[in-house]
């Protein structure tokens with residue numbers, strides 16, 4: 001169960017091979033983060049799940065069903081999608097933006113709005129914002145609206161393409177915490193794309209470190225990857241040898257304080 005990539009390849013018409021033979025299973029009810037530098041094929045892989053990109057060869061299966069056998073429109077309706085700049089419709093209010101996937105799925109207006117309001121509250125937004133237009137919200141609020149829209153139809157699978165990439169670090173951290181909280185309640189199968197390794201380690205149950213062409217440098221839990229980087233590329237990418245990751249314990253006033261290689265405190269041992 002989950003999402004399975006089988007020997008997937010994508011060569012675009014101009015000859016660019018974005019993904020070259022990718023095989024992996026993404027377990028259901030958990031978060032898999034695809035992380036790598038710009039252009040390594042993350043977005044291409046993500047979009048194959050809802051057929052926004054069709055593989056040149058190979059297949060993608062959701063719960064053992066090849067997505068190629070599903071109608072694209074129906075498939076997309078059954079999968080939540082959250083993108084970097086929220087992708088909200090500027091001339092529709094927040095509540096109508098969130099209700100859009102339901103309306104497209106044939107839910108009547110009153111019911112769609114009722115469920116949209118629930119989703120708005122679920123992502124930690126003040127329901128009073130529901131009547132505003134996207135431009136009247138902060139970047140962080142807009143991203144929350146994007147997440148609410150992704151969740152409103154209660155999909156099993158949620159695709160998130162750098163959803164927190166365009167907000168400042170403090171808001172970003174709030175959004176990450178909120179997503180962790182939501183996921184604890186909801187247990188969706190999440191595919192999350194980022195180029196930020198710290199975000200990947202924070203959010204991912206499974207982390208996939210990609211090199212150019214969607215080649216897998218390493219797959220594992222954050223702990224496994226940090227403990228044993230598969231090669232120099234991974235070690236550099238995760239900063240395994242940097243001061244920030246090289247922690248040690250000091251006893252201060254009877255408590256064990258964890259410090260980095262510069263002696264800066266990172267936390268307290270429980």
Ligand SMILES: Nc1ncnc2c1ncn2[C@@H]1O[C@H](COP(=O)(O)OP(=O)(O)OP(=O)(O)O)[C@@H](O)[C@H]1O
Nearest residue numbers: 012014016018037038039040041042043044045195
């Ligand atoms: N429609 C397209 N036509 C041609 N080449 C494309 C197309 N879409 C993506 N590519 C190329 O495929 C490669 C992978 O692109 P992709 O967007 O999947 O990377 P990414 O890892 O998501 O990058 P970023 O982090 O910059 O979004 C890149 O070299 C990109 O230029």
